[in-house]
Amino acid sequence: MKTRLTILCENSVGVPFGVIGEHGFACHVATDKGSYLFDTGQGFGILQNAMVLGCDLGAIDAVMISHGHYDHTGGLPAVLKRRGRVPVYGHPEMFVERFIDFEGRRRDIGIPFRRSWLESLGAEFRLGTEMTAVGPGVYLTGEIPRKTSFEKGDPHMSARTADGRTLHPDPILDDLSMVVESDKGLILVLGCAHAGMVNIIEYVMAQTGRDRIHAVIGGTHLGFSSDAKFEETIQAIDRYHIERVGVSHCTGLAKASLLHARLKERFFFGCVGSVLEG
Numbered sequence: 001m002k003t004r005l006t007i008l009c010e011n012s013v014g015v016p017f018g019v020i021g022e023h024g025f026a027c028h029v030a031t032d033k034g035s036y037l038f039d040t041g042q043g044f045g046i047l048q049n050a051m052v053l054g055c056d057l058g059a060i061d062a063v064m065i066s067h068g069h070y071d072h073t074g075g076l077p078a079v080l081k082r083r084g085r086v087p088v089y090g091h092p093e094m095f096v097e098r099f100i101d102f103e104g105r106r107r108d109i110g111i112p113f114r115r116s117w118l119e120s121l122g123a124e125f126r127l128g129t130e131m132t133a134v135g136p137g138v139y140l141t142g143e144i145p146r147k148t149s150f151e152k153g154d155p156h157m158s159a160r161t162a163d164g165r166t167l168h169p170d171p172i173l174d175d176l177s178m179v180v181e182s183d184k185g186l187i188l189v190l191g192c193a194h195a196g197m198v199n200i201i202e203y204v205m206a207q208t209g210r211d212r213i214h215a216v217i218g219g220t221h222l223g224f225s226s227d228a229k230f231e232e233t234i235q236a237i238d239r240y241h242i243e244r245v246g247v248s249h250c251t252g253l254a255k256a257s258l259l260h261a262r263l264k265e266r267f268f269f270g271c272v273g274s275v276l277e278g
Contacts, residue, residue, distance in 0.1 A: 009041025015273030024071035040075030066191020068094035091174030137181035144195035151196025182278025185214030223252025246270035
């Protein structure tokens with residue numbers, strides 16, 4: 001299946017005219033059988049960037065949400081106003097109340113909108129924990145088993161309990177990724193990889209029965225990784241013969257530079273305007 005993936009929202013830009021960067025992520029997926037949006041960024045650039053980059057958000061068949069953080073969901077109202085009624089796929093915990101301790105302050109980082117308001121704009125939420133076919137050759141992973149010993153959660157992130165009384169460390173169980181079948185092989189798109197990039201890759205291999213991935217793009221969360229975790233991730237990239245790695249968002253400049261040095265021509269920066277064809 002012919003595919004074209006275009007990054008619409010990311011921290012940096014790779015196109016000199018008409019687009020803007022923001023801390024967040026969104027990727028448009030066009031195949032010869034449909035078009036889809038994976039995440040929506042913070043909301044500052046999604047419409048402008050989509051227009052400049054030639055991605056028609058009014059014609060998408062579905063929206064997928066990787067997890068319930070503001071920098072992946074903030075553009076959802078703008079997309080819904082452009083598209084109208086559309087299926088929105090995600091995890092049942094995407095609306096959990098969430099926080100991060102950052103520079104001595106506790107900040108709210110959850111979805112900044114009520115579910116009922118998003119539904120009034122046209123969101124038809126389809127929430128589940130299993131791997132789901134969103135369209136022909138396009139899948140959302142569902143909840144990722146946490147098996148590796150080196151991919152730990154972020155100690156600075158917390159979530160409120162169901163009764164609303166206390167905070168607890170947030171496992172971010174709703175961290176989902178997108179899998180696309182292409183003529184060149186599987187393409188894996190990560191939102192933030194809070195579940196761990198290696199956990200995600202190994203789960204996708206097990207679910208699809210494949211032994212290799214053509215490309216991985218998106219947020220890897222390696223910007224917060226230890227040296228040991230970074231080395232284990234590099235080994236997994238080689239073990240599964242991943243041909244292209246396009247990093248974005250929470251990878252961070254330092255780790256992106258190290259990946260570039262190690263992977264050489266297999267590496268590219270997944271900034272706004274980056275296109276991957278398969």
